[in-house]
Amino acid sequence: xxxxxxxxxxxxxxxxxxxxxxxxxxxxxxxxxxxxxxxxxxxxxxxxxxxxxxxxxxxxxxxxxxxxxxxxxxxxxxxxxxxxxxxxxxxxxxxxxxxxxxxxxxxxxxxxxxxxxxxxxxxxxxxxxxxxxxxxxxxxxxxxxxxxxxxxxxxxxxxxxxxxxxxxxxxxxxxxxxxxxxxxxxxxxxxxxxxxxxxxxxxxxxxxxxxxxxxxxxxxxxxxxxxxxxxxxxxxxxxxxxxxxxxxxxxxxxxxxxxxxxxxxxxxxxxxxxxxxxxxxxxxxxxxxxxxxxxxxxxxxxxxxxxxxxxxxxxxxxxxxxxxxxxxxxxxxxxx
Amino acid sequence: xxxxxxxxxxxxxxxxxxxxxxxxxxxxxxxxxxxxxxxxxxxxxxxxxxxxxxxxxxxxxxxxxxxxxxxxxxxxxxxxxxxxxxxxxxxxxxxxxxxxxxxxxxxxxxxxxxxxxxxxxxxxxxxxxxxxxxxxxxxxxxxxxxxxxxxxxxxxxxxxxxxxxxxxxxxxxxxxxxxxxxxxxxxxxxxxxxxxxxxxxxxxxxxxxxxxxxxxxxxxxxxxxxxxxxxxxxxxxxxxxxxxx
Numbered sequence: 001x002x003x004x005x006x007x008x009x010x011x012x013x014x015x016x017x018x019x020x021x022x023x024x025x026x027x028x029x030x031x032x033x034x035x036x037x038x039x040x041x042x043x044x045x046x047x048x049x050x051x052x053x054x055x056x057x058x059x060x061x062x063x064x065x066x067x068x069x070x071x072x073x074x075x076x077x078x079x080x081x082x083x084x085x086x087x088x089x090x091x092x093x094x095x096x097x098x099x100x101x102x103x104x105x106x107x108x109x110x111x112x113x114x115x116x117x118x119x120x121x122x123x124x125x126x127x128x129x130x131x132x133x134x135x136x137x138x139x140x141x142x143x144x145x146x147x148x149x150x151x152x153x154x155x156x157x158x159x160x161x162x163x164x165x166x167x168x169x170x171x172x173x174x175x176x177x178x179x180x181x182x183x184x185x186x187x188x189x190x191x192x193x194x195x196x197x198x199x200x201x202x203x204x205x206x207x208x209x210x211x212x213x214x215x216x217x218x219x220x221x222x223x224x225x226x227x228x229x230x231x232x233x234x235x236x237x238x239x240x241x242x243x244x245x246x247x248x249x250x251x252x253x254x255x256x257x258x259x260x261x262x263x264x265x266x267x268x269x270x271x272x273x274x275x276x277x278x279x280x281x282x283x284x285x286x287x288x289x290x291x292x293x294x295x296x297x298x299x300x301x302x303x304x305x306x307x308x309x310x311x312x313x314x315x316x317x318x319x320x321x322x323x324x325x326x327x328x329x330x331x332x333x334x335x336x
Numbered sequence: 337x338x339x340x341x342x343x344x345x346x347x348x349x350x351x352x353x354x355x356x357x358x359x360x361x362x363x364x365x366x367x368x369x370x371x372x373x374x375x376x377x378x379x380x381x382x383x384x385x386x387x388x389x390x391x392x393x394x395x396x397x398x399x400x401x402x403x404x405x406x407x408x409x410x411x412x413x414x415x416x417x418x419x420x421x422x423x424x425x426x427x428x429x430x431x432x433x434x435x436x437x438x439x440x441x442x443x444x445x446x447x448x449x450x451x452x453x454x455x456x457x458x459x460x461x462x463x464x465x466x467x468x469x470x471x472x473x474x475x476x477x478x479x480x481x482x483x484x485x486x487x488x489x490x491x492x493x494x495x496x497x498x499x500x501x502x503x504x505x506x507x508x509x510x511x512x513x514x515x516x517x518x519x520x521x522x523x524x525x526x527x528x529x530x531x532x533x534x535x536x537x538x539x540x541x542x543x544x545x546x547x548x549x550x551x552x553x554x555x556x557x558x559x560x561x562x563x564x565x566x567x568x569x570x571x572x573x574x575x576x577x578x579x580x581x
Contacts, residue, residue, distance in 0.1 A: 181440050181456070182449040188426060188437050195424040198386060199441030199499070200412035213449075 018164055028156035030273075032228075035156070037261075037268045038163035039224035042170045044248040044260030046217035051246065052255035053178065054210045055190030057113050060100065060120025061218055062241035066127060068093040068219035069226035069236065073140040074133070082146035090219045097215020101208045108193070120242055127234040139233030142226060153227070163224055170217055174257055177213065186210050187255075251292050253299025262300050337399070339364040339503050339533035345384055345394035347377075347557075354380045355391070356557040362503075362550075364399075365530040369548035370537045371568075373577060377557035378537045379421055382505050385535075386418050387411050398503060413442060415502030419492040419509060421537070425480055431491055432476040435463035438495035466498035467491075470524055486517030493524060497532075504528070506536040510543055518543055545569070553577070 022031050043065055050056040068089045075085035104115040127134045134140065145153040153159045177183050188196045189203045197203050226232050235241075248267050253259025266288070275281040296303025340362040347355035354377045362368045370378050383389040385396055387408040395404045398414055406414070426434050436459050440446045445456065453459075467473045470490040475483060480491065489509060496504055509525065510518050522543045528534060538544035545551075551568040553561040555577045561568050568574050 176452075177449045179452050179454065180449045181443075181445045181451065181453050182447055184433070184437060184453050185440065185446050191426050191428065192424050194388065195420070195426075196437075196441070197408040198388075198412060198418055199438050199495070200409050201441050201446060202409050209447075209449075 022157040022160055031156040031160050033268060033272045035160045035163045035224075035228060036272065037265045038160075038167040039221050039228065040245075040248065040268055041261040041264035042167055042217055042224065043221035043245050044252070044264045045170055045174050045257070046214045046221060047245050048249045048254060048256075048260045049174070049177075049186075049210050049214040049217075051249050052259075053183065053186045053190065054207055056104075056108065056207065056210075057246065058104075058116040058214075059113050059239070059242045059246060060104075060116030060118070060123075061214075061245055062237050062239070063120040063123035064093055064097055064100065064215045064218040065222040065225065065241065065245075066123065066232065066237040067096045068222035069232040070127065070134060070140070072223055072226055073142055073232050076142050077140055082148075086146075086223055089223060090216065093219030093222070094212055094215050097212050097218070098208075100215070101211035105204055105207050105211070117239070117242070120237070120239065124234060124237040124239070127237045134234070137234060139231055142230045142232075145227045145230065159228065163228075166220060166224060170220065171257060171261075173217075178257065182206070182209070247289060251289055251300060253301035253303070256299070256301050259299045259301040266300070337364040338362065338397075339366070339399055340385070340535065341395075341397040341400075342381075342385065343395050343397075345381070345396070346392045347380060347384055347389060348392055354557045355384060358394070358554075358557070358559055360552060360559070362533055362535055364502075364533055366533055367547055367549045368533075368535045369544050369551045370535065370554060371539075371541070371544070371551060372554035375556075376554040378554055379507055380557070381554065382418065382507055382535075382537065386416060386505065409441075412499065415500075416505070417496040417499045417501035417503075418505040419489075419496055419507055421507040421511060423485075423488050423492060425488060425491060425495075427481045428479065430477055430479055431467060431472055431483065431487075432460065432463045434480055434491055435466050435495055435498050436460065438466075438498045439463060442499055462498065466494045469497060469527075470494040471520065484517075486513050486520065489513060489517070489521060490524065493521070497528070501532060503533045503535065506534065506538075508537055508539060510538055510540045522547070 021034055025031055025034065043061070047058060047061050050058050071092045072085040072089035075088055076082070100116065100119055103119060104112050107115060128136060130136075145159065147153060151158060153162050185196070185201055185206050188201065189206050193203055225236065244267055248263030249260045250263070251266060252261065252263025267285070270281055270285045270288070274284065278284055292300060292303070296306075298306070338361050340360065342358055342360035345355050345358040346353070358381060370381065372378050380389065384391050387403070387406060387410075391404065395402060397403065398411070398416060401414060403411055403414060426437065429437075436453070439459050439462055443459075445451070464473055464476055467476050470493055472487060472490055472494065475487065480488065483491070493506070493509065506525070509521055513521060518540065525534070525536075525547060536544065536547065545565055548565060550563065551561075551565060552559055553568060553574055560577065561571045561573050563571070
């Protein structure tokens with residue numbers, strides 16, 4: 001697929017805006033909100049591997065997100081360095097993702113969702129009740145953020161740039177995988193599992209590797225969350241975190257690269273910015289989701305692309321004196 | 337040389353025996369037609385042969401290799417391809433992508449997450465060649481959802497042929513086609529080289545009988561008549577259970 005000139009311009013402008021964000025935003029609070037958007041976008045992109053490209057809806061991903069955070073926090077509390085703590089945390093998260101996969105890939109659809117939900121709840125129970133290990137409801141504090149190559153991440157600007165680099169790396173890796181033969185195989189298992197097996201594909205193993213990829217990036221997002229808050233508690237392992245991540249993916253648009261990012265921005269802005277002005281922000285968020293599902297069931301990004309194409313079509317037809325009667329069909333995947 | 341050998345195959349669902357001690361020996365290069373009334377167990381037999389259903393008893397061999405316990409995907413790698421009675425393709429994708437998926441299925445590249453599929457020009461060329469073989473090269477870029485039923489049938493066959501199978505199982509390839517489309521598909525099937533063994537289930541006797549070297553008649557999961565066209569058509573049991581008089 002060749003990249004069109006408007007798309008290149010849009011990417012360059014977006015990159016420029018992201019790189020210069022601390023300069024034009026100024027207020028550290030909003031820079032921190034931007035950091036949150038970026039690491040939750042990484043989490044949503046990770047979940048999107050399964051939900052969007054694999055057709056496997058997980059409601060237990062908060063467990064993977066938190067396993068990384070808890071493992072790193074426990075190792076740091078025991079005096080290990082950041083590099084060791086983070087490496088081990090990611091390894092443990094990928095191992096946990098493998099256990100998730102072995103247990104949950106026995107089913108698809110509702111069965112898969114229920115198994116992931118159950119595993120997530122078990123991990124929540126461990127975080128909440130195994131107080132001798134996790135410190136229970138009190139959580140675990142992390143004394144300081146790392147300073148890789150002497151670069152300080154203590155301030156809002158430094159941490160934002162760390163999040164930006166990780167986010168761009170995640171986005172690039174997702175793009176590469178989605179466009180690869182493995183990505184095509186994964187989408188094939190989503191659309192026609194039976195046919196894929198008949199064509200020679202090992203459906204289970206394809207889904208297993210997709211789960212590991214999703215687990216790895218969920219762990220990376222979990223580490224950023226830990227360092228952002230310098231604290232982790234059972235709250236982050238709860239079902240609401242998994243549900244929010246799923247809403248980010250669905251509201252933005254599954255099986256797109258930009259959709260989960262837009263969904264993450266929507267949820268984080270509602271929670272951190274709108275909540276300052278509207279007491280019942282949860283209700284507003286709920287209404288927004290209902291509107292999205294009602295009018296853009298494919299999600300904000302593909303839905304906007306569809307409306308944009310319809311508006312352009314209508315404008316052209318209007319110029320030639322014929323009005324377009326109906327919007328075009330919902331946009332397919334492979335878009336932004 | 338026997339391409340496909342089935343011996344004593346048995347299958348029951350909740351006590352209902354849908355396949356009863358079926359024996360089948362299809363010679364290499366043969367065109368075998370499997371006929372029978374609705375519910376005779378034809379598609380179940382295909383699903384047993386391809387591994388989508390596990391048999392209760394019996395063995396299946398592909399060119400003398402026992403494949404009875406092999407998973408579906410392994411049978412594809414051993415040279416077995418099939419089409420489905422109900423078309424199962426990738427509607428969101430182009431015709432070319434559908435065929436590329438068939439090619440990737442037998443390629444080690446299917447595991448590669450680091451290369452761009454769109455830049456695998458050899459796969460694209462092979463896919464286009466397979467589409468040309470079924471007369472659809474000019475529609476390679478078109479999404480499958482925007483094609484006719486007959487064109488989708490041909491895409492199914494193109495996907496199966498793209499895998500260079502040794503044994504091709506066709507489940508009602510003429511189902512739902514217009515007279516013109518039937519002729520297209522018939523020409524296509526007649527053009528399949530003899531190094532490919534073809535086993536076909538079909539209700540449309542006009543085209544199917546002309547295609548077959550040998551015919552197997554199934555009834556209530558059992559083989560009741562087997563032989564050449566003339567032998568099967570002349571057999572009174574065929575008239576009784578299939579032709580209705």
